[in-house]
Amino acid sequence: MTTASIPSSDNLSVTVEKLQGLIENFIELGVLVHDNQGTNQSHTALIHKTNQLIGQLGELETDKSTEQYPIPIDVVSYIEDGRNPDIYTREFVESTAKSNARLKGRMKGFEKLRDVLGVKLAQEFPRLAPEIEEIKKRTSST
Template identity: 60%
Template sequence: MTTGTLEPTPSNEPLIKAAENVSNLIESFIELGVLVHDNQGTPQSNQATINKLNQLIIQLKDTNENSVKSLTDFPVPIDVISYIEDGRNPDIYTREFIEVNAKSNARLKGKMKGFKQLRDVLGDKLKQEFPGLSDNVDNIIKRTDMNDESINGN
């Protein structure tokens, strides 16, 4: 599972720029790794490595300066940062977050249906035992009816 690409909009332009900068940084680190691995120890190869390292330092500086200014409107949950620091994929956090919320929503839906059934059964029994309270019971049922089809199971 990989992170999808963003649709360019004016509101997420800084985020797209930051993603491009990080992508360029990764590419530069790979190129530096190749240069270090293939370094022959000659002055030319040493100079190429130094040039690439200086270029990488400039890229890191630019990315840091631009990101601090432009990404303050995009808060990142601490849990996502922890996932990344632990070397885990942040998409896993997103998937787990959605799964936990889906389970919680299902549990709450079940509770709401249970209380609705309890209300209806209790209301019917109260109307049978105390016919004089029928209007009050109907009023309570009407006021507590959610009128939400998703709760009713549709």
């Protein structure tokens, strides 16, 4: 990865500010929709806020610093369902930790199998002992 592809903290802080402004405007739009009186003034306010949000989304989409951080569709679904995306992150980390533990157990099992199989092969075919030891060295995780 080149240093040009690593975003600076300035780019990230600008993106964070854009996202915060976008969230605030979505909240304001929700209030405008909820409190809509059906008047021309409230209709104009809704149109203005909607156009403002569309503009902000367009800016965010064309921003080069956000291309490196695609948002998983699951996170978008969480937000659409009114759920906290931090819950998605926590669940993702937990499932990844479980998967990693399961894979680590499998790796340990295969290492034991390799060792037992190597001992048995070396007993039956003593001339293969050096090659078996070489295989153990190459496939050892330590």
